[in-house]
Amino acid sequence: MTAKLKTAVIGATGYSGVELVRVLGGHPRVATPVLLSRPEDSTTTKTESVTDLAEMFPALSGNGGYPLQPLSWPSLKQQGIELLFLATPHYASRTLVPQAIKQGLRVIDLSGAWRLKQAQHRAIYNFKDQDCATAEELTNKAIYGLPELNGGRIADATLVANPGCYATSVILALAPLLKAGIVDREHGIISDSKSGVSGAGKEPTSRTHFVSVADNFSAYAVFGHRHLGEILEQLSLNSAELIFTPHLLPIPRGILSTIYVNLNREMKPAEVESCFREFYGGKRWVRVFATPNLPQIQFSLHTNYCDLGFCLAEDGRRLVLVSCVDNLLKGAAGQAVQNMNLMYGWNEEEGLQ
Amino acid sequence: MTAKLKTAVIGATGYSGVELVRVLGGHPRVATPVLLSRPEDSTTTKTESVTDLAEMFPALSGNGGYPLQPLSWPSLKQQGIELLFLATPHYASRTLVPQAIKQGLRVIDLSGAWRLKQAQHRAIYNFKDQDCATAEELTNKAIYGLPELNGGRIADATLVANPGCYATSVILALAPLLKAGIVDREHGIISDSKSGVSGAGKEPTSRTHFVSVADNFSAYAVFGHRHLGEILEQLSLNSAELIFTPHLLPIPRGILSTIYVNLNREMKPAEVESCFREFYGGKRWVRVFATPNLPQIQFSLHTNYCDLGFCLAEDGRRLVLVSCVDNLLKGAAGQAVQNMNLMYGWNEEEGLQ
């Protein structure tokens, strides 16, 4: 057997980060990842001061430890690291990725820092690039890491921008229909999406307090969520063609998007199902449900699946899609590992079963 | 002070029923309600065999008891009962209501038995009326008990068909806009609605098992939920003009509907807000949120409020409404009491604060 790939992770203390460490830990072709503390700056919280991940996540204890070392590019080189995962906030990724690329590392970034090609969609992030030319260059170079759509380009990528969790659920549901040209785009598409609380991050706020979330449900960021831009870009839609409404579910993890589409011609359920089955034929991590069966959040929890199902109205025109992902796996860490598998020519399911 | 109104409840052992008993128990103008067991038939479950409601709901103990007596029309007469509440399944209501009306009682029925005027919408219930002429007559006589819309007719009603919980949340959100004639009805309206588990009733099923619901979220009855008919009827919409998608939330109670509407002309948020505020001016149990504030399920829990809020897209056309009710209060027992208040000329808020 060939030597195992050496990887490092910055941002392992967040929910996506720790999930990534778990998945990498069980990957047969990857050495135990090196965990790096983010360099201290005004945005670094005290959670970065832990020296072993198991102090913060006792669930990880008993496996020999998960020490965090301070980030040092020369040291990474010395240790033979080839691939760097960033599970950092977008502003941190915006600073760290150019440095990493310069060191010759390949990078999979889980933040929103490099997902967007169009300046209009980037505005919401308010990036403050120090070296605008490099930022521009990397923006062009970055591949949007949705394997089912961009598999070929991911294989050769230096920088993979791992998709947002909501975006994954919406794009995978709509791509087959849009590609088939059967969507009445002028009529407008609606994605009513619901996410568990880990999607809101680990920082304690009044919004993530147990008492605020339990026995509750709410919409937020209507017309203004950051993931809207990447959905539009990947599906080549304009902003008039999609409404995206996120909601907060009283569960720790999981996303379900209910998506409303009008078809531009009358179809039968079997035709719509074929459209999905053909598009995703041979794709390991998308499950198409036989209509009218619908996926539920529980079905894909703790897996890397995106589950898709639909109901078609009797008029053969109005289509209700349901798309589920685990926001920390197919919506983050699992998809990052799937991208790594493609980048190194491995089977897409390695380490994800 | 005048004598208190004497009421009776059939079906107090269900979630809506016991909530009704609680509300009536605190109503200043109503005597302690007489609780009646449903006559035994093939559909009666063993839960009907309790002799005191507190056996089944120990939360009610310590207040002198809630004895159940077997239903007997002569006995009701003797006890001076004037108003009968039914919190029974629709098929039971379909049998019991004609009997009650014949006895000269006024009736508020919480089931779906008498809500629908149009046969096409009734089909889903598959009623098996023994006396079709009476059923027809009562169907015509029944008033749909949504006080904010039908207040005047409720005052004089003999039979009030208390609205469905989902229907209440959807109709109250859409009525002002439709009445103002600003909805592009041809474009179609979508209500993506989410309910807590008490809406599914008290019978234990694999669907209501804790392990099936917790950490989960799912859509169900897409294009085929029973409440669709009453929404269409009350709003004078045809079935092509509305998609209604119910979902099951992992919470005990509460409904939130996210409703998507296209306006037929460009409007400003303030105009839309005015439309709601004018329509609901002076209405005690509807709260209109100042845009872009949105209601959440927690806000109306354990109250009789319907909370309404909205966001309008920058194009001034695409409108996202959010409507919340407690399915057991404004969506059932609270609304029933509000209807009673109207029927007896009392203030709409009596007993509901």
Added chain:
Amino acid sequence: MTAKLKTAVIGATGYSGVELVRVLGGHPRVATPVLLSRPEDSTTTKTESVTDLAEMFPALSGNGGYPLQPLSWPSLKQQGIELLFLATPHYASRTLVPQAIKQGLRVIDLSGAWRLKQAQHRAIYNFKDQDCATAEELTNKAIYGLPELNGGRIADATLVANPGCYATSVILALAPLLKAGIVDREHGIISDSKSGVSGAGKEPTSRTHFVSVADNFSAYAVFGHRHLGEILEQLSLNSAELIFTPHLLPIPRGILSTIYVNLNREMKPAEVESCFREFYGGKRWVRVFATPNLPQIQFSLHTNYCDLGFCLAEDGRRLVLVSCVDNLLKGAAGQAVQNMNLMYGWNEEEGLQ
């Protein structure tokens, strides 16, 4: 009818505070309470900057507003306030109460500031009194506000120290047995207590983050919880005679204590039940369950009840008690109002039904 009592609340923005505002708002003998902002100091959080409670708790909107005014003793006098509730942290109460008493106000303090007579138990709070003589005097003057035990002394109290939530559940379960002299105290008593998250307060921390609490359960502060002292003092136990272990439940509110006691003589279940029934005969807010029925947290939620039940081993010696309260009502705001009722000679159930 006589004029309504004028009250004020400091600390209305916390969970106990807002519950208190709700209860006072429905009390027939009390005017709408004046809500006061805490004077700013280093410990005051930004939540104190709200000008109306409904901004923070939209559930309260639609009832005419809950404006907060800055604390000013002269202004309270002018407004005719007689009774002040403090739902502030203990260190704030330690400063504010002496000032309030000096102004001639009666005070019900919901914090731990004035509950403890014995210095050894106070140590854990680490009070930093500026005027030690006054603090000493008030400590002696304060009445521990558990109406079922100290009703008579509460009636005349100037300063009522409202009990802790855990303490309420434990003391009410044990008091009848200890008074009857049937507990083998040397053997030791154990209270294994479990509380919902609102007991941990409103401040967002990693411990109260939804993802930390949901699908979880944990013990904390074993041998070192602040409520231990007041339990020992009220029951005249020494620290070797009681183990108190708090746990965090994944629910918003409610406490259940499972308490293990050895009796010093063999008894029959009926004798033990009598012991409870006699002790609590005529007490409105304690419900004794007929053995072997046990209370559950749901039964007392949103009520002011303390529910008590027990199972006795066949040996007639080993007793397992179960005691439930809603930590925000009988464990805080409800008990405060019950104390107020005693202080003003009203029926103990006024405003609490």
Added chain:
Amino acid sequence: MTAKLKTAVIGATGYSGVELVRVLGGHPRVATPVLLSRPEDSTTTKTESVTDLAEMFPALSGNGGYPLQPLSWPSLKQQGIELLFLATPHYASRTLVPQAIKQGLRVIDLSGAWRLKQAQHRAIYNFKDQDCATAEELTNKAIYGLPELNGGRIADATLVANPGCYATSVILALAPLLKAGIVDREHGIISDSKSGVSGAGKEPTSRTHFVSVADNFSAYAVFGHRHLGEILEQLSLNSAELIFTPHLLPIPRGILSTIYVNLNREMKPAEVESCFREFYGGKRWVRVFATPNLPQIQFSLHTNYCDLGFCLAEDGRRLVLVSCVDNLLKGAAGQAVQNMNLMYGWNEEEGLQ
């Protein structure tokens, strides 16, 4: 590599059963297990009529199917099955195990049917054996499958009685202390144990209805739970020496036991910790927490760990232990696979990481 072990599972449609199928599916030394329907009898529910497990658990779909075949002993022989898992109710296991053993199969039974040697403890199960002699013989032959205690005897076992979930958490916490002879047994031990709802099984009942469990917490079966017997037997305690109180937590899975022990001599925390560390030295699936750190339910969820921690009172005598397991893994399916590993001489962690 040698041929993979061929196994079969009866009762795969229950919570423990499906978890077992999941674990076996990822085990490197085991072929895909054959799933068998229970022979129909009066106690068989309709859930047995599924022909593929994925119909019932859509989470399993997309992996080539999990067909159920009717139980036929000759067919099992033909297929080369060596090891049979039973995740059936105890009365079904009581009938099926003798048949299986007669066929020469080795058996791991997850029910309570064969765990108890002493007739007094078996009484609660009310077994109705058709062939008492065989039942007696098998009872004697059965090995209680707790690997950390009975590892050696499990290796050679024909029939392994897999421990109860509660029992696993209690026995593993107490065994080291009892073996060291440092427990004051006369004083009595208390285990206040709390379990998630999957422990109550998959059958929908009023007790497992979401609305009954959510926002609730309750004690049940005080002094009378079935697992008490096996705890007593394994720890050689008599019934006067242990109180075991189960409680129902509003979470899907996980058990935490808080256990109260008096030591018979004054000890230091480090000594107690050593006692645990020595006992469990080299044991892969027990994690001992450094005092005063305590395990929480989340830490061992979805793992095969039993997590142990403790706090010792200042008097050096009163000890509070906390023990956590995932009731479906270390408390059921995971432990069954750990037992299989021992029975076939494999590493104890195979297939469980």
